[in-house]
Every structure is written in C-alpha cells, then in structure tokens.
Amino acid sequence: MRRMTARPANAHQARLLRLLRDHGPNSRAQLGDRIDLSRSKLAVEVDRLLETGLVVADGLAASRGGRRSHNVRLAPALRFLGIDIGATSVDVAVTNAELEVLGHLTQPMDVREGPVAVFEQALALAGKLKASGVAEGFDGAGIGVPGPVRFPEGVPVAPPIMPGWDGFPVREALSQELGCPVMVDNDVNLMAVGEQHAGVARTVRDFLFVKIGTGIGCGIVVGGEVYRGTTGSAGDIGHIQVEPDGRPCACGNRGCLEAYFGGASLARDAEAAAREGTSPELAARLAAAGTLGAPEVAAAAAAGDPVALDLIRTGGSRTGQVIAGLVSFFNPGLVVIGGGVTGLGHTLLAAIRTQVYRQSLPLATNNLPIVLGELGQAAGVTGAARLISDHLFSPA
Amino acid sequence: MRRMTARPANAHQARLLRLLRDHGPNSRAQLGDRIDLSRSKLAVEVDRLLETGLVVADGLAASRGGRRSHNVRLAPALRFLGIDIGATSVDVAVTNAELEVLGHLTQPMDVREGPVAVFEQALALAGKLKASGVAEGFDGAGIGVPGPVRFPEGVPVAPPIMPGWDGFPVREALSQELGCPVMVDNDVNLMAVGEQHAGVARTVRDFLFVKIGTGIGCGIVVGGEVYRGTTGSAGDIGHIQVEPDGRPCACGNRGCLEAYFGGASLARDAEAAAREGTSPELAARLAAAGTLGAPEVAAAAAAGDPVALDLIRTGGSRTGQVIAGLVSFFNPGLVVIGGGVTGLGHTLLAAIRTQVYRQSLPLATNNLPIVLGELGQAAGVTGAARLISDHLFSPA
DNA sequence: CGACTTTCTCCCGTGTGAGGACAAAGCTCC
DNA sequence: GGAGCTTTGTCCTCACACGGGAGAAAGTCG
Numbered sequence: 001m002r003r004m005t006a007r008p009a010n011a012h013q014a015r016l017l018r019l020l021r022d023h024g025p026n027s028r029a030q031l032g033d034r035i036d037l038s039r040s041k042l043a044v045e046v047d048r049l050l051e052t053g054l055v056v057a058d059g060l061a062a063s064r065g066g067r068r069s070h071n072v073r074l075a076p077a078l079r080f081l082g083i084d085i086g087a088t089s090v091d092v093a094v095t096n097a098e099l100e101v102l103g104h105l106t107q108p109m110d111v112r113e114g115p116v117a118v119f120e121q122a123l124a125l126a127g128k129l130k131a132s133g134v135a136e137g138f139d140g141a142g143i144g145v146p147g148p149v150r151f152p153e154g155v156p157v158a159p160p161i162m163p164g165w166d167g168f169p170v171r172e173a174l175s176q177e178l179g180c181p182v183m184v185d186n187d188v189n190l191m192a193v194g195e196q197h198a199g200v201a202r203t204v205r206d207f208l209f210v211k212i213g214t215g216i217g218c219g220i221v222v223g224g225e226v227y228r229g230t231t232g233s234a235g236d237i238g239h240i241q242v243e244p245d246g247r248p249c250a251c252g253n254r255g256c257l258e259a260y261f262g263g264a265s266l267a268r269d270a271e272a273a274a275r276e277g278t279s280p281e282l283a284a285r286l287a288a289a290g291t292l293g294a295p296e297v298a299a300a301a302a303a304g305d306p307v308a309l310d311l312i313r314t315g316g317s318r319t320g321q322v323i324a325g326l327v328s329f330f331n332p333g334l335v336v337i338g339g340g341v342t343g344l345g346h347t348l349l350a351a352i353r354t355q356v357y358r359q360s361l362p363l364a365t366n367n368l369p370i371v372l373g374e375l376g377q378a379a380g381v382t383g384a385a386r387l388i389s390d391h392l393f394s395p396a
Numbered sequence: 397m398r399r400m401t402a403r404p405a406n407a408h409q410a411r412l413l414r415l416l417r418d419h420g421p422n423s424r425a426q427l428g429d430r431i432d433l434s435r436s437k438l439a440v441e442v443d444r445l446l447e448t449g450l451v452v453a454d455g456l457a458a459s460r461g462g463r464r465s466h467n468v469r470l471a472p473a474l475r476f477l478g479i480d481i482g483a484t485s486v487d488v489a490v491t492n493a494e495l496e497v498l499g500h501l502t503q504p505m506d507v508r509e510g511p512v513a514v515f516e517q518a519l520a521l522a523g524k525l526k527a528s529g530v531a532e533g534f535d536g537a538g539i540g541v542p543g544p545v546r547f548p549e550g551v552p553v554a555p556p557i558m559p560g561w562d563g564f565p566v567r568e569a570l571s572q573e574l575g576c577p578v579m580v581d582n583d584v585n586l587m588a589v590g591e592q593h594a595g596v597a598r599t600v601r602d603f604l605f606v607k608i609g610t611g612i613g614c615g616i617v618v619g620g621e622v623y624r625g626t627t628g629s630a631g632d633i634g635h636i637q638v639e640p641d642g643r644p645c646a647c648g649n650r651g652c653l654e655a656y657f658g659g660a661s662l663a664r665d666a667e668a669a670a671r672e673g674t675s676p677e678l679a680a681r682l683a684a685a686g687t688l689g690a691p692e693v694a695a696a697a698a699a700g701d702p703v704a705l706d707l708i709r710t711g712g713s714r715t716g717q718v719i720a721g722l723v724s725f726f727n728p729g730l731v732v733i734g735g736g737v738t739g740l741g742h743t744l745l746a747a748i749r750t751q752v753y754r755q756s757l758p759l760a761t762n763n764l765p766i767v768l769g770e771l772g773q774a775a776g777v778t779g780a781a782r783l784i785s786d787h788l789f790s791p792a
Numbered sequence: 793c794g795a796c797t798t799t800c801t802c803c804c805g806t807g808t809g810a811g812g813a814c815a816a817a818g819c820t821c822c
Numbered sequence: 823g824g825a826g827c828t829t830t831g832t833c834c835t836c837a838c839a840c841g842g843g844a845g846a847a848a849g850t851c852g
Contacts, residue, residue: 066798521823
C-alpha cells in the first residue's frame with residue numbers, strides 16, 4: 001500500500017493527532033472538551049485531517065444523552081517501527097498509530113559488530129514482522145542506540161561501548177533503507193519516554209529513568225521533555241565514582257559505578273564467587289548454564305543463596321548511593337528503575353530505596369516514589385515509536 | 397511619583413520589552429530585525445507600549461545609510477529592587493529597567509534571626525537607597541533566600557539553615573510592604589540567572605552555577621530557564637556524600653560535601669590548624685582578626701602557607717568530585733563557580749578543574765569551560781531584578 | 793408523542809496580521 | 823547642490839483565522 005506522506009499543517013492539527021494517539025478514537029465533541037478551540041474551528045481542522053487521510057471516520061460514538069457523535073481515529077493502517085539496539089541485543093517492534101505494540105521480536109547480538117551488521121539484523125527482524133502480516137510498510141521509525149547521540153542529526157558521537165558507530169549516519173542510512181522518516185536517540189532516553197507514554201511515569205513531568213543493563217545509564221525528563229545535554233551525553237552515570245581509588249574500570253578511571261554493578265560486573269562477580277567456591281548455589285548454576293548473568297543470580301537469590309543476595313544488595317546500595325546524589329541535585333518527582341537487571345526485583349529495589357532514603361534530604365525524598373518500570377522489554381521500542389510519532393505529529 | 401502599573405497586553409509586547417531590557421535603547425527598525433513581525437504590526441505594538449508609558453521615545457538613532465530612525469527605550473524611571481538574603485548577609489540593590497545596578501548595599505546579618513528581623517533590615521537598606529536618590533519607588537522586587545522555595549507561591553519550604561522561615565509568606569508580606577509585585581526564589585538560582593543575564597553565562601543555554609558560600613548549592617539552567625525540581629529543592633548538592641562513613645554533618649548524615657568544604661567547614665578547619673600550631677601563618681591571622689574565614693585563608697595561601705593551600709586544594713578536590721558526577725549526569729555547556737569562597741581564586745578553580753577533567757568522560761568535558769562567576773556580589777541581586785522583570789515583562 | 797439535550801453545520805462579524813504603495817528623511821557621488 | 827539610491831515610517835487593503843449564534847439533525851427520557 002502507499003504509505004502516508006501527509007503531515008499536520010498547523011499546531012492545531014498536530015495537537016489533535018496527539019490527542020487521538022494518546023486517547024484513542026474519539027468523537028469531535030470529546031476532542032472539543034480536550035482542546036481549546038471553537039466548534040467551528042475544530043470541525044474545519046478535523047475535516048482537513050480527514051482529507052489528508054491521517055484520520056478516518058470510525059462509526060458512531062455512544063450517546064452522552066443527545067445526538068450521537070461521529071467518532072474519528074487515526075488511520076488504522078499507520079505503522080511505526082521501533083528499534084532498540086542494546087549492548088547485547090536488538091529489539092524490533094511494530095506499533096499502530098496509537099503506539100500499541102502489534103508485534104515484537106528480540107535477538108541477541110553484539111553491538112560491537114558494527115552498524116552495518118546490526119542494521120542488517122534489525123531490518124531482517126522488521127522484514128519478519130512485515131511478513132507476519134502486522135504491517136505492510138512503515139510510516140516512520142524510531143531507533144535507540146546504546147550511546148550518546150547528536151540528536152538533531154541522528155548520529156552517534158564517541159560511543160564508548162560501540163566503536164565503529166562514531167559518526168555513522170544512522171538516521172540518514174536507515175531512512176534510506178526504510179523509505180520513511182527516522183529519528184535516533186539514546187536507548188535509555190527512549191526507555192524513559194516509553195515509561196512516560198505508557199508506563200509508570202504517565203503523570204509525572206520531571207523524573208529519572210535509571211537503566212541497569214549491561215551498563216548503567218539514566219534518562220532525564222524535564223517538564224515532560226527529554227533532556228539530552230549539550231553534547232547529547234547527559235545521563236551517562238555509569239562512570240560516576242562511588243569508591244575513591246576503587247576498582248579499575250574499562251573507561252580508564254577507578255571506582256566507577258559500572259565497575260561495581262551492572263550486567264557485566266554482576267556476571268563477573270557471580271562467576272568469581274562460583275569459582276572460588278563461596279557459593280555452591282552459583283557454582284551449580286554456572287555448571288548448568290555455562291555462564292552466569294542476571295537471571296542466574298536472581299534465581300540463586302530467590303533460592304536463598306546468601307552470596308547472590310549480597311551481590312544484589314551491595315550493587316543496589318552502590319547504585320542507590322549514586323541515585324541519592326542525583327535526587328539531591330535534580331529533585332525528581334519519580335525514579336524509575338529499568339533494564340535487564342530488573343529481574344533482580346524487590347531485593348534490588350529495596351537496597352536502592354534504603355540508600356536513597358537514607359542519604360538524600362527529606363524535602364527531596366518525602367513524596368518520591370522509586371519503582372520498577374512496568375514496560376520491561378517494551379519500554380525502548382515504545383519510546384522509539386513515540387519519538388517518531390512526536391516528530392511526525394508536529395507542524396511541518 | 398506614581399509607579400508603573402501597566403503590563404504588556406500580549407506576547408509581542410512582552411517580547412519587545414525584553415528586547416529593550418536586554419539590548420538597551422533601540423530603534424524600531426532594529427527591533428524589527430530582532431523580532432519576527434511585520435513593520436506595521438511592530439509599529440502598532442510599539443505605539444501601544446508608548447501609550448502605556450512603559451516605553452518612551454529616546455531621540456534619533458544613528459543613520460544606517462538612509463532615513464534616521466526614532467529610538468525608543470524602557471521608561472527611565474522604572475526601578476527594580478533586588479534582595480539577596482544569604483546565610484550571613486543581606487544584599488540590596490536598585491536597578492533600572494535595563495537591570496543596571498544603580499545602587500548596592502550590603503550588611504552582615506544572620507538569617508536565623510528570622511524573617512521579620514531580616515525584612516526589617518532589608519527594607520531599611522532599600523530605604524537608604526531611596527534616600528540616596530537612585531529611586532523614588534519600586535516597580536517590582538525580586539528576592540532570593542538561602543533555601544528551597546515553593547516558587548509559584550513564593551514561600552520557603554523546610555529550609556534547613558533557616559528555621560522560622562518555613563512557610564513564611566515571603567512574597568505576600570514583601571509585596572504588602574513594598575506595594576509592588578514580588579517574586580521569590582532560591583538565592584543560588586538567582587545568582588545563576590544573574591550570571592546568565594549579565595555575566596559569563598550569557599550565551600549558554602544549559603549550565604550549572606555552583607555557589608560555594610557558607611553552604612554549597614547549585615543553580616541549574618535548562619534551555620535558558622531555571623530548573624527548580626518537583627518540590628523546589630533541586631540543586632541542593634551540599635549534602636551529597638563524598639566520603640562513605642565520613643565526618644558527621646549538621647544534616648544528620650555522614651560524609652556530606654558541606655562537612656568538608658564551604659565557608660563554615662573551611663573556617664573550622666583553618667581555626668583548628670591555627671590552634672594546633674601546624675600553621676603559624678594562620679595562627680597569626682587568627683590572633684589578628686579574632687576569627688578565620690575564607691578571606692584569611694586566601695591571604696595565607698597567597699602568602700604561600702602550605703596548610704592554607706592544602707585546605708583549599710582538598711576542598712576544591714572534593715567539590716570537583718561532586719561536580720564531576722553532576723557533569724556526567726547533566727552534561728552542561730558551562731560550569732560557573734561563585735559565592736563567597738571565590739576569593740580563593742585560582743587555586744580553588746585549579747583543584748576543581750583537575751578533579752572534573754580527570755573523572756568525567758571526555759565527551760562531556762571536551763568543550764566544558766569551568767570558570768569563576770564575573771559578577772561577584774552583584775550576581776544575586778542582578779538575578780533577583782531579572783526574575784521580577786521577567787515576571788512583569790510577560791503577558792498578563 | 794412531546795420536551796429537552798447533544799451534536800453538527802452553516803453563516804456572519806470581527807479582529808489580526810502580512811504585505812504593498814507611498815511619503816519622508818538621509819546618504820553618497822558626481 | 824542635486825540626482826539617485828537606501829532606509830524608515832505610515833497608511834491602506836486583502837486574506838484569513840476564529841468565535842459565536844442560529845438552526846437543523848439525531849437521540850434520550852418520561
């Protein structure tokens with residue numbers, strides 16, 4: 001089918017499209033309640049959107065006590081592609097215009113294989129999704145990469161864990177391949193956006209999303225908008241020092257948070273404990289799985305293994321120490337913990353909470369919820385879809 | 397004289413007033429270059445502003461090669477009052493509409509004496525300035541207080557160093573006393589705004605202003621706007637932990653930055669060194685002055701006293717450690733160091749820079765200037781005047 | 793079946809703002 | 823000193839966005 005090329009012609013239309021995206025099909029009258037426009041103006045703009053095909057009629061609405069209203073909705077054929085490139089995996093999902101995930105595929109993959117190989121995989125996954133019938137084409141794509149991005153150009157800059165990506169024109173290249181508009185952002189920022197759109201952060205305007213995956217990063221949302229910093233590296237908290245003259249870190253410094261916690265360190269520490277024989281539980285799982293990761297540590301902890309529990313507690317405590325500092329500085333309304341290590345669950349969360357509530361001042365922590373993200377794997381791809389939809393649903 | 401009561405009627409007028417404030421007297425034609433309005437529209441809005449009296453004619457402009465233009469400027473009689481309440485002093489200044497300081501008075505004073513006593517002093521200083529002839533009345537006042545503020549209401553909340561101020565209706569009370577609009581903010585935020593308006597931060601949109609005075613705080617500017625956090629306590633970095641299980645701090649925790657550095661700690665450490673005899677230089681100055689503070693330590697350091705130098709270096713290093721974390725997190729375009737301890741000058745700055753450049757990642761520090769503020773004492777009051785002028789020069 | 797409510801459409805009046813035409817004022821070069 | 827060009831200021835007109843009223847259409851409720 002022919003893909004949509006229309007864009008909202010003015011701010012009102014953009015506003016309407018976003019309302020329809022966030023609240024689903026709606027009658028003109030209901031739209032009128034949510035937007036500050038006269039009925040005549042509203043009708044004109046909706047008609048124009050209908051003409052462009054971005055919006056279609058959707059039957060009659062339930063009566064609110066009088067004449068029944070005609071519903072409108074975003075074109076049901078609209079499809080967004082969300083791509084979340086992690087350090088060790090690629091997630092690809094297809095959403096409709098309301099950003100509901102219609103199909104989602106994951107594949108393990110090392111980001112260090114470089115942009116060409118990774119895109120090949122991502123496009124293959126997108127192709128599979130197409131073949132499965134959830135989409136015939138894409139009207140836009142959002143993509144998250146595990147490193148800093150020069151946002152306006154959509155180009156990774158000096159990404160430490162993904163050499164070979166530096167300066168690669170991700171946006172340009174992907175747009176060419178897919179034949180649709182593309183926006184690029186840091187993967188953690190997109191997870192934050194995802195939780196903001198469809199997860200726990202729906203009602204908060206200023207919050208932090210702390211991702212603990214292979215590395216540790218933080219998405220910063222200020223006034224409902226992602227804050228990216230001057231060079232796009234805001235939220236890079238994995239290399240904040242938690243231990244003066246501590247463990248050496250891959251970045252060249254000592255005592256970084258990531259040297260103590262995060263997927264990579266956790267795996268290393270767990271395997272060391274298994275080998276040294278301090279934890280038979282972990283040793284058994286290492287023998288069984290051949291390698292240890294967050295899931296194995298979580299299972300060992302659930303089984304009551306004290307070493308595994310201790311790993312989680314000290315790691316959570318160190319993370320909490322950093323978050324406590326950020327909370328004092330940033331005074332957010334919510335802190336969301338996400339990423340692969342969330343499987344560690346309540347033990348981790350409790351350790352983080354303890355540390356934050358103890359170290360930060362009361363005024364900042366009084367009404368500060370610290371919670372796990374509720375979207376899990378879908379956070380990144382949802383955020384990616386949201387990113388491109390925000391872009392497309394804004395005045396041209 | 398009768399004070400101005402007019403306010404801009406729309407966003408265009410507000411925009412024009414701010415242009416005239418920030419760029420001084422200007423011709424209509426030049427205004428047209430800076431604002432995106434047709435000449436006719438511009439003329440109408442300027443005429444309306446002239447009618448209200450907020451703007452007055454100001455002679456002819458130099459020719460730009462054709463017909464000479466008529467200048468306009470903000471009413472020369474407009475006066476803003478800037479009040480900066482520090483932990484140990486009160487600063488009061490009067491500015492014109494272009495925010496140039498016309499008179500500035502300082503008085504030592506302990507903020508713990510409570511709002512009533514402090515306001516009495518501040519109003520007395522304002523009265524003196526009036527008597528000196530720089531103002532006949534005030535069209536608006538901005539005031540900074542050394543603690544968190546619920547900004548919309550202009551009320552301090554749970555300020556740790558100023559008990560007795562909690563919930564005191566500062567804005568309300570001062571507005572009553574002065575008979576003009578008043579806005580209240582945290583003093584560090586206002587210093588940041590001051591440096592943004594007239595100091596080193598004029599061209600940056602995202603920056604941090606770190607004040608090292610009696611305590612240590614941080615003003616956060618995001619996209620040109622002060623970020624205050626969910627409860628108004630953003631930037632409260634004095635109680636970030638720098639030393640696990642370190643020195644006890646007044647806040648109840650251990651190892652806080654303020655327990656190691658800032659005016660209070662510096663004075664304590666310097667006096668201890670003087671008494672213990674490790675530094676004859678400091679001992680001599682203690683004997684002479686009766687007490688030690690940042691100026692004495694600075695003088696001793698300048699005289700080459702190793703103990704004083706060491707105090708500054710370790711303090712700066714600890715501060716740098718915290719700033720390094722903030723830089724990784726926030727990725728600012730500039731870090732400004734201000735407050736009473738800037739007298740410590742280059743030694744302090746060097747210590748901070750060393751630590752930040754060593755600990756933060758290259759991408760965040762590559763083009764990151766770390767500089768001393770250039771407004772000194774005037775930063776707070778300038779920021780206060782800017783605060784209220786922003787408020788008054790915005791659509792009603 | 794009638795009274796009331798809600799929704800939708802059409803139409804008109806108003807106000808805003810862009811842009812062109814033209815006059816006024818000043819510069820520059822001959 | 824004047825011709826020609828540039829810049830500035832003023833006036834006028836045209837297009838259009840927007841709000842709100844009138845009234846028709848479609849439903850609900852008693």
